[in-house]
Amino acid sequence: MTEIAIDSNNIAEHGVEINIDELLLDTENPRLYAQRREGALDTLQDVIKQDLLSKNHIPALKASIVQTGLQDAIYVQFRPEYGKYVVIEGNTRTAIHMELRGTEAERESPYSFGTIRSHIIKQNVHSADLAVMKVILQVAKADWGKCERAMLMHEMHYEHGRHIADIAVHFQCAKGEVESSLFALSVLSDYQEATGDTDSRKFSFFSKECPAKVREWFKRSPQNLEDYIGYIGDGRIPSVSVRGGLRDFAKFVDHPEILGEFKSDPTMSVEQACQRVLEEDLLASFKWMKHLNKYTDDLYKLSNPTYQAMLATDNDLKTSLKSLKRALDQVTDIIDTL
Incomplete structure (x- = not known):
């Protein structure tokens, strides 16, 4: 995919050296979209x-900055209302510089952390273009959550009118x-409104991390979505990947x-419901049966003299196939009695 570059x-x-005291960290930082402050x-x-x-990732990044200095300049924009520069990209590195300044680590480092190398964005660059710059500068960087990415997509689409493409x-x-x-972000908003739970990690329950059949189910009707939100909010589905989870x-x-039993009995756990599936569904208990036609076709191929010689x-393998024959004979007898 073609790399997108910042418009020069x-x-x-x-590459201007700006004093740390002249910088303001930005609450609109994409890494913090899920916990933006008012x-x-x-x-x-x-x-x-x-x-x-x-x-x-902070400890490793902090150690790297102490040992090798700042590798990439940050991006800032002067804001007259504050009389300072707001950090558009590079908030984490700026925060680390603020943390290191005047410490023993700075005294032992060959680098000074009182200033930071910066690219200054023109004051007439408006918020829509700043949002694009944030994306270009943040893509593929560490510790940028999927929910935060979705929030920036939402801002670009609904606040700045950018097309999906x-x-x-x-x-x-x-x-x-x-x-x-x-x-997923819109459903997360519904969940937060219904439950009061503002944990952005719940985003995974509605995103592509959620199994496709679950997404199809809760999209099918408002009642399904209401039930699903209730199961998550009550802790009956504790997380996406743990045992007894999503x-x-x-x-x-x-x-x-x-599913009806699970809904009507609030004491039933996900694991107990899964056990009910094994009791009710033969294919759930014997998953290999879903591939019987393929296995049968493969066995017929053994009539080929080349495979017989092998x-x-x-x-x-001959011993295993003889055991298979005995098992199939027994299954045939069972089927004949049904």
Whole structure:
């Protein structure tokens, strides 16, 4: 896929050293979209900094900056209302510089952290173009959650009027991914409104991480979606991948009777419902039966003399096939009595 570059016409100055005290961390940082703070930006600096420094990749990035310095310049834009530069991209690295300044780590490092190399964006670049720049600069970087990506897609589409195809180009993804991300975000919003749960990690229950058959089910009717939101909010489906979680829920979502039992009995766990599937559905208990036609066709191929010659020299395989014959004879007897 073609790499998208920043429009150089939007940059006023390149590689300027700016004092840390002249910078403001931005709550509109894509990494923090799921926990954006309300209030005047200059009063939110401490909490934004702590949000940024709590990310999992920070220790490794911090050690790298101490040892090798800043590798890539950040992007900033001067805001007259604050009399300072707002960091458009590079908030995490800026927060690390703020954290390191004046510490023993700075004194032992060959680098100073009182200033930071910056590309200055022209003041007349408006928010829609800034949103595009954020995407270009953030794509493929570490610790940028899928929910945060979806939120930036939402901003570009609904606030700035960008077409789905254009958003897909900037995010270097398929149009279908943009559409599914926007849908998942809208359902997450319904979930948050219904439950009061603002945990952005619940996004995975509605995104492509959710098994396709579950997504098809809750899209089918408002009642299904209401039930699904209730199961998640009540903790009956605790997560996507753990045992007894969403992937196990998918095993009985297309079994109406068992799903009905699960709905009517709030004490029934997902694992208990899965056990009911094994009791009721022969193919669920013996998954290999779904491929019987293929296995039968393959066995008929043994009539080929070439395969028979190969089989004649494989004693282990001959023993296994004889065991298979005995088992099939027994199954045939059972079928004849039904």
